[in-house]
Amino acid sequence: MQINVIYPYSTLFAPILRQIAYEKKIDVASAIMPGKFYENGIDASYADEGSDIGIPISNKLDEEISKSTSIIWAAYDYNNTAFFEKVVCKMMFAIETGKNIICQQKLSNDLLHKFNVAAKKHNVLFDYQYDDIKNYKKLSTESVDLRVPIITVIGMGENCSKFETQLAIRRELADSGYKISLIASRQGCRLLGVHDFPEFMFCKEYSEADKINLFRNYVSELEIADNPDAIIIGVPGGIMPLNEKHDMQYGILCYEVFSAIKSDFNIMNLWCQEYNDDFLSELEKIMKYRFNTLLDCVCFSNLSINNDSIDSSELEFDMYDCEMANIQMKKITKIPAYSIFNNNSFLDLKKQILRQLSGS
Amino acid sequence: MAVPDNVTPFIHLLRSRYEYYFYDVNKNEIINISKECYDFLKNIMCGKISWQSPFPVSICDEIQDLIKNGYLSVHRPGLIKMPWLDTLDYYLSHKLHFLMLQITQKCNFRCKYCHFSGEESGYHSHNFSSINWDTAKKAIDFFGARCRDAKDISVIFYGGEPLLEKSLLHKCIEYCNDMFEGKNLNYHLTTNAELLDVATAQYLIDNNVKITVSLDGPKDIHNRNRKHASDGSGTFDIVYENLVRIKQQIPDYYRKINFNSVLDPAIDCSPVDDFFSGEIFGNAIIQTNIMSPPDGKKLYLSDEFLEAEKRDKLLFLMVRSGMLKESQIPIIARNYFSDFYEFESKFKKKHKLPDITSHTGSCKPGYNKLFVSTSGKFYICEKARDDSAALCLGSLEEGFNIDKIKEICNFICRDKCKNCWNIRNCNVCPMMIDDGNKLSTELFNTACSNSRRKTEDNFMDLIALTEAASIIKRREEVRYAN
Numbered sequence: 001m002q003i004n005v006i007y008p009y010s011t012l013f014a015p016i017l018r019q020i021a022y023e024k025k026i027d028v029a030s031a032i033m034p035g036k037f038y039e040n041g042i043d044a045s046y047a048d049e050g051s052d053i054g055i056p057i058s059n060k061l062d063e064e065i066s067k068s069t070s071i072i073w074a075a076y077d078y079n080n081t082a083f084f085e086k087v088v089c090k091m092m093f094a095i096e097t098g099k100n101i102i103c104q105q106k107l108s109n110d111l112l113h114k115f116n117v118a119a120k121k122h123n124v125l126f127d128y129q130y131d132d133i134k135n136y137k138k139l140s141t142e143s144v145d146l147r148v149p150i151i152t153v154i155g156m157g158e159n160c161s162k163f164e165t166q167l168a169i170r171r172e173l174a175d176s177g178y179k180i181s182l183i184a185s186r187q188g189c190r191l192l193g194v195h196d197f198p199e200f201m202f203c204k205e206y207s208e209a210d211k212i213n214l215f216r217n218y219v220s221e222l223e224i225a226d227n228p229d230a231i232i233i234g235v236p237g238g239i240m241p242l243n244e245k246h247d248m249q250y251g252i253l254c255y256e257v258f259s260a261i262k263s264d265f266n267i268m269n270l271w272c273q274e275y276n277d278d279f280l281s282e283l284e285k286i287m288k289y290r291f292n293t294l295l296d297c298v299c300f301s302n303l304s305i306n307n308d309s310i311d312s313s314e315l316e317f318d319m320y321d322c323e324m325a326n327i328q329m330k331k332i333t334k335i336p337a338y339s340i341f342n343n344n345s346f347l348d349l350k351k352q353i354l355r356q357l358s359g360s
Numbered sequence: 361m362a363v364p365d366n367v368t369p370f371i372h373l374l375r376s377r378y379e380y381y382f383y384d385v386n387k388n389e390i391i392n393i394s395k396e397c398y399d400f401l402k403n404i405m406c407g408k409i410s411w412q413s414p415f416p417v418s419i420c421d422e423i424q425d426l427i428k429n430g431y432l433s434v435h436r437p438g439l440i441k442m443p444w445l446d447t448l449d450y451y452l453s454h455k456l457h458f459l460m461l462q463i464t465q466k467c468n469f470r471c472k473y474c475h476f477s478g479e480e481s482g483y484h485s486h487n488f489s490s491i492n493w494d495t496a497k498k499a500i501d502f503f504g505a506r507c508r509d510a511k512d513i514s515v516i517f518y519g520g521e522p523l524l525e526k527s528l529l530h531k532c533i534e535y536c537n538d539m540f541e542g543k544n545l546n547y548h549l550t551t552n553a554e555l556l557d558v559a560t561a562q563y564l565i566d567n568n569v570k571i572t573v574s575l576d577g578p579k580d581i582h583n584r585n586r587k588h589a590s591d592g593s594g595t596f597d598i599v600y601e602n603l604v605r606i607k608q609q610i611p612d613y614y615r616k617i618n619f620n621s622v623l624d625p626a627i628d629c630s631p632v633d634d635f636f637s638g639e640i641f642g643n644a645i646i647q648t649n650i651m652s653p654p655d656g657k658k659l660y661l662s663d664e665f666l667e668a669e670k671r672d673k674l675l676f677l678m679v680r681s682g683m684l685k686e687s688q689i690p691i692i693a694r695n696y697f698s699d700f701y702e703f704e705s706k707f708k709k710k711h712k713l714p715d716i717t718s719h720t721g722s723c724k725p726g727y728n729k730l731f732v733s734t735s736g737k738f739y740i741c742e743k744a745r746d747d748s749a750a751l752c753l754g755s756l757e758e759g760f761n762i763d764k765i766k767e768i769c770n771f772i773c774r775d776k777c778k779n780c781w782n783i784r785n786c787n788v789c790p791m792m793i794d795d796g797n798k799l800s801t802e803l804f805n806t807a808c809s810n811s812r813r814k815t816e817d818n819f820m821d822l823i824a825l826t827e828a829a830s831i832i833k834r835r836e837e838v839r840y841a842n
Contacts, residue, residue: 033542079542
């Protein structure tokens with residue numbers, strides 16, 4: 001029997017774990033979170049304030065790893081190299097003691113090579129979840145037509161729960177019997193049957209015009225390969241700079257995606273704070289005149305920018321409970337608004353999507 | 361909507377020996393203007409002329425340009441309130457990041473200028489109380505349970521002299537290492553270094569503890585104020601011997617050890633500079649600060665000290681104007697102006713003031729810093745008076761006293777701040793307005809005046825630097841042309 005554990009668990013992995021728990025294709029015994037500042041055994045939703053996941057968080061690292069057959073090496077926001085080195089050592093030791101590793105952590109080529117060699121030597125699986133850029137070279141830059149409906153999920157900036165929104169929409173539509181493909185705004189999530197936002201979009205070796213054509217082709221190949229009823233595309237980054245310090249990638253990826261494809265339903269995730277109608281009108285204008293698309297609805301994250309960090313080099317975010325997102329959602333009347341981690345809200349979002357895509 | 365006659369631009373006028381300026385509160389910028397414009401704005405600000413009346417022809421273009429570029433706005437905040445109050449519960453329950461643990465109130469030194477040496481009323485005094493492990497563990501647990509969303513954690517071990525409780529310190533560090541694994545964990549302690557042997561220094565360095573050693577300078581200067589508690593003898597020899605041994609055994613120790621020197625203005629402090637240039641200190645950071653006067657008293661300032669201060673200020677201006685390199689001036693001259701550097705680093709251009717805002721002086725009590733005393737009480741910071749009822753934020757038994765925290769935040773946010781030109785650069789904090797029993801309006805008003813004066817001094821230093829740079833540039837141009 002496969003016993004899977006997640007390490008090092010954090011808020012980054014919470015939406016993935018929620019999806020894993022929903023799909024029930026992979027059994028996860030526990031999510032091992034670094035530190036001991038939380039209650040051992042508490043539900044994994046502790047990490048993101050979302051709905052219950054049904055998998056406990058553990059702080060007993062060695063005990064959980066020794067009981068496991070496979071470890072899902074989760075991506076983690078490392079603040080210090082000492083901890084990263086510790087995790088690398090733990091993973092290497094796990095390989096040496098016969099554990100399989102599903103690696104969601106992006107590694108340097110050297111480190112990746114070391115792990116591949118070690119896995120081969122100890123006859124275990126080391127499944128690196130990232131695509132090889134070389135695969136894209138075969139894609140043509142000639143334009144193709146797309147027929148499948150496309151749902152886009154963009155954010156007013158980074159860290160506004162776009163990935164959670166993409167997974168939640170996919171769950172809701174899948175529950176209604178639709179086959180959905182997802183190109184996620186986050187990379188390294190193949191274990192969920194999710195397609196990476198392609199690496200070539202971040203590469204210097206392609207021109208911006210080539211990237212647009214390549215992306216259209218990437219979606220087209222997906223349309224043929226998966227034969228889905230709809231494709232959800234999550235776009236990394238934001239739509240415009242926040243200020244001089246935080247460029248949010250200038251919304252360039254957003255511009256390129258909307259140049260490559262025509263969105264049939266466009267959702268924008270918002271940070272959890274109060275917005276007035278003027279602001280929403282401006283957003284609609286930006287979508288129309290900068291990205292040549294419409295804004296069909298907004299979706300509230302439970303994350304909000306910490307105002308004190310706006311002028312500092314690193315943005316900080318505050319994570320409220322989902323009730324705060326619900327409160328902000330209810331204040332919006334100008335366009336349909338939904339709230340992350342609110343099941344009823346996502347049912348309504350599904351209805352709107354189906355209504356619009358079916359033309360009713 | 362029409363602007364009422366009595367409304368004036370939200371500015372503060374300034375003038376140097378040579379030029380005229382105004383500080384624009386909304387834009388947080390100092391703007392150079394003509395004398396005529398200055399005089400006109402002065403009349404506006406004192407109500408002699410209405411801002412609605414036509415601008416004089418001679419300065420009409422200048423003022424219109426300023427207005428066009430967003431200056432001279434009459435906008436003021438609508439409500440003075442700490443914006444974080446609405447999310448106070450979140451910050452105090454998930455984002456604590458700075459724990460200051462009072463390890464002990466004991467100290468083996470009795471420094472003349474130390475607030476803790478009992479010569480000043482009201483402040484903590486040295487006694488025999490240390491935190492016990494049970495209380496320390498509870499404090500770390502309390503803090504840990506409320507730090508989920510903090511990436512960076514700072515744990516400060518505060519004294520008395522924290523190395524008097526080495527085994528407790530080790531226990532706390534081991535426990536915190538385990539508790540906060542995966543976060544960016546930093547420790548800091550300040551020590552008089554009498555008990556800083558090589559093994560202790562190595563242990564602290566290995567555990568990422570930043571150490572500040574209090575050392576005032578050469579033997580005669582150090583021993584003047586820093587004396588042993590046991591017999592009143594000077595403490596320099598033992599401290600210096602420890603540092604020499606550490607330097608021998610851990611050659612790159614200065615990467616983790618800083619030095620703090622308190623300057624006594626009653627004497628000539630220039631030998632301090634030669635002392636810290638010694639090889640033993642390597643590239644360690646040396647901070648200097650001037651001894652603070654006891655409550656209600658004034659310090660005696662020697663002629664030598666005042667002369668040196670003038671010279672250092674000039675040297676500082678020369679560095680800032682590019683005439684000298686920072687490494688060419690004495691350490692004391694570099695450090696005199698740390699306050700100014702801090703001010704300058706925060707003095708950034710802004711857009712208009714938010715409708716709901718507060719002045720910049722106060723911290724977020726409990727969130728910016730959680731000080732836990734040896735008895736397990738929470739205070740707003742380490743400088744709070746012992747048993748200050750006004751600034752006690754709760755205890756390990758009761759948790760945070762949210763009502764008290766709100767009370768402090770509301771007390772320090774006054775409606776009059778709406779019209780105060782210093783709202784963006786204010787430094788009035790709750791510490792300054794605690795009279796020992798309660799927060800005092802009288803002390804608040806005094807702190808307000810002091811803060812405005814300090815900001816104005818900083819503005820004038822900025823202006824002096826700009827003018828000096830401009831004069832140097834002009835001279836260079838003339839020299840180049842010749």
